[in-house]
Amino acid sequence: MGNENKPMKLAYYPGCTLKNQATNFDVSTVSSMAKLDVEVEELDRWNCCGTVHALDSDNVMNRVAPITNMIRVKEAQARTEGMASEFMTSCAMCYNTLKRANIDVRQRADALATINDLLYLDETKYEGDVEVLHLLEYLRDRVGFDNLAKKVTKPLEGLRVACYYGCLLVRPKEVAFDDVENPMVMENLIAALGATPVDFSHKTECCGAYQTVDKPEIIADRTDKIMGSAHEEQADLVVVSCPLCAFNLDYRQDDAKRLNPDFRNMPVLYFTQLMALAFGCDESALRFDLQHIDPLPALKARGLD
Amino acid sequence: MTSVAAGVTRNLSISQADGGRSKSEQRLIPISIMGKAYQVPADATIMGAIEYAGHQIVRGAGCREGYCGACATLYRLPGDYKIHTGLACMTMVEEGMTLAQIPYVPAEKSIYDIEELKPNVSAIQQMYPSVFRCVACNTCTKSCPQGLQVMDYVQAAKRGDIAAVMDLSFDCVVCGLCMLRCPAEITQPLMGIMAKRLYGRYLRKDSPELAERVKAVESGAYDAEYAKLMPMSREALSKLYYARDSE
Ligand code: SF4
Ligand code: SF4
Ligand code: SF4
Ligand code: SF4
Ligand code: FES
Numbered sequence: 001m002g003n004e005n006k007p008m009k010l011a012y013y014p015g016c017t018l019k020n021q022a023t024n025f026d027v028s029t030v031s032s033m034a035k036l037d038v039e040v041e042e043l044d045r046w047n048c049c050g051t052v053h054a055l056d057s058d059n060v061m062n063r064v065a066p067i068t069n070m071i072r073v074k075e076a077q078a079r080t081e082g083m084a085s086e087f088m089t090s091c092a093m094c095y096n097t098l099k100r101a102n103i104d105v106r107q108r109a110d111a112l113a114t115i116n117d118l119l120y121l122d123e124t125k126y127e128g129d130v131e132v133l134h135l136l137e138y139l140r141d142r143v144g145f146d147n148l149a150k151k152v153t154k155p156l157e158g159l160r161v162a163c164y165y166g167c168l169l170v171r172p173k174e175v176a177f178d179d180v181e182n183p184m185v186m187e188n189l190i191a192a193l194g195a196t197p198v199d200f201s202h203k204t205e206c207c208g209a210y211q212t213v214d215k216p217e218i219i220a221d222r223t224d225k226i227m228g229s230a231h232e233e234q235a236d237l238v239v240v241s242c243p244l245c246a247f248n249l250d251y252r253q254d255d256a257k258r259l260n261p262d263f264r265n266m267p268v269l270y271f272t273q274l275m276a277l278a279f280g281c282d283e284s285a286l287r288f289d290l291q292h293i294d295p296l297p298a299l300k301a302r303g304l305d
Numbered sequence: 306m307t308s309v310a311a312g313v314t315r316n317l318s319i320s321q322a323d324g325g326r327s328k329s330e331q332r333l334i335p336i337s338i339m340g341k342a343y344q345v346p347a348d349a350t351i352m353g354a355i356e357y358a359g360h361q362i363v364r365g366a367g368c369r370e371g372y373c374g375a376c377a378t379l380y381r382l383p384g385d386y387k388i389h390t391g392l393a394c395m396t397m398v399e400e401g402m403t404l405a406q407i408p409y410v411p412a413e414k415s416i417y418d419i420e421e422l423k424p425n426v427s428a429i430q431q432m433y434p435s436v437f438r439c440v441a442c443n444t445c446t447k448s449c450p451q452g453l454q455v456m457d458y459v460q461a462a463k464r465g466d467i468a469a470v471m472d473l474s475f476d477c478v479v480c481g482l483c484m485l486r487c488p489a490e491i492t493q494p495l496m497g498i499m500a501k502r503l504y505g506r507y508l509r510k511d512s513p514e515l516a517e518r519v520k521a522v523e524s525g526a527y528d529a530e531y532a533k534l535m536p537m538s539r540e541a542l543s544k545l546y547y548a549r550d551s552e
Binding site: 016019020045046047048050053061062064065068118119121 | 425426439440441442443446447456457460463464465466488
């Protein structure tokens with residue numbers, strides 16, 4: 001870590017889902033960062049990252065939402081001492097949307113000029129000068145897994161963890177902050193927490209995403225395959241970084257069971273929840289009550305409750 | 306209210322420009338009301354100008370004080386591509402202004418039983434699902450004559466922060482201009498009203514003082530004072546009102 005005494009200040013963009021369905025992701029992110037002496041400051045103004053609209057490349061309007069957030073980061077940075085022109089988000093979906101928009105406007109000066117023009121109420125103009133960081137990237141490159149390991153007070157010994165990346169952390173390749181085919185950043189984090197990462201065949205397969213709304217049968221099939229492959233490697237649980245993956249892999253296990261009577265339940269956690277657990281945070285930072293499949297029996301079996 | 310402040314400054318500059326001229330020599334300026342040219346007093350409000358021009362305002366006026374939201378107006382200024390908005394009763398005319406009043410914006414109100422809603426994102430999802438269509442273009446904020454951060458309250462609704470919606474939409478006068486301009490066709494003010502009701506029903510702080518005060522009223526503690534006030538003249542009442550200790 002850059003400076004051992006002074007806590008680092010980091011702008012934090014939670015995203016809507018972390019304020020609703022995935023508050024366990026939010027509280028575990030903030031609590032574990034506090035243990036790492038990183039002062040995480042949620043932006044005081046922010047809007048939805050603009051997911052869905054932003055997947056379309058030729059419409060400038062769809063970039064307005066993400067770029068407005070970049071301006072909010074610049075505003076926060078301008079009035080906060082010790083804050084860099086960057087921000088962190090732990091939601092894979094927000095990361096993907098914001099990062100892609102950032103890459104896009106950096107390459108298209110005309111589109112960026114149009115957006116700045118549309119945002120004439122904001123005095124701050126965006127000039128492509130904010131860095132979008134995913135929490136995993138921040139932990140690897142800024143905190144360092146060796147430093148992180150020193151903060152572990154409750155090593156997750158014996159816990160077998162399957163790290164599921166889905167699509168958003170590694171696709172398209174411009175936004176990937178790790179190997180596209182075989183990312184290892186989450187495994188390395190998990191190992192630093194004292195747990196055992198297991199390699200499994202479906203770690204970068206798509207969970208079916210928004211098909212969950214009107215074609216849950218597709219998700220049931222994806223969940224059956226993905227969780228099945230984690231079972232094959234004797235994983236105790238799966239960790240994710242995306243609230244939509246979490247919903248599909250966790251809540252849709254009931255549908256998977258209807259589809260395949262041999263389907264076996266397995267808990268799905270956010271990687272931040274395992275971090276918070278290993279750092280000795282209390283239940284208010286874990287919120288396991290929001291998990292559909294209760295992770296406590298699996299943790300208890302490894303002596304980790 | 307930004308429109309009031311702007312109106313006052315413009316007023317001042319006009320009276321300075323008018324310098325020594327006597328009050329009876331009213332300076333007239335050209336404006337266009339619904340596509341027709343008129344000369345109107347330079348120090349008129351838009352509402353005053355419309356009436357000066359000979360129109361009778363039937364639906365587009367209510368309080369004439371900036372509270373009821375009945376007088377929403379769209380206008381443009383020469384050499385400026387922007388669509389401006391204002392409350393006709395609070396906004397001063399400007400030279401070359403072209404304007405139209407929009408006294409009513411059709412919108413479907415959701416019917417709900419507040420007892421069956423929860424003060425979180427679920428109420429928004431059930432009753433005003435169009436909120437989730439927001440593309441964060443900020444057009445609503447640009448349209449609001451009250452200077453509210455309309456997009457921010459829509460965004461707060463998306464994340465179920467009812468208290469923030471209440472706070473940010475508190476000064477909404479339901480003029481409807483934001484919902485008219487929203488590309489996602491969201492009905493911001495109606496959703497805002499629901500959030501304020503939810504706040505009132507579930508989230509507000511208890512105020513035991515209120516129950517106490519009601520009890521005192523019922524027990525006749527203020528009857529003598531009322532008896533003194535009731536026969537007073539308008540002038541005496543007004544004098545008393547302005548001389549009161551205000552909070
Ligand atoms: S992608 Fe989802 S979680 Fe992220 S900001 Fe948008 S709606 Fe919220
Ligand atoms: S929700 Fe599905 S599409 Fe999105 S990252 Fe997860 S796996 Fe990929
Ligand atoms: S929020 Fe919308 S309806 Fe309310 S005052 Fe502003 S523009 Fe009018
Ligand atoms: S105008 Fe509509 S779409 Fe645009 S920010 Fe406001 S609510 Fe969202
Ligand atoms: S007439 Fe009521 S706000 Fe203008």
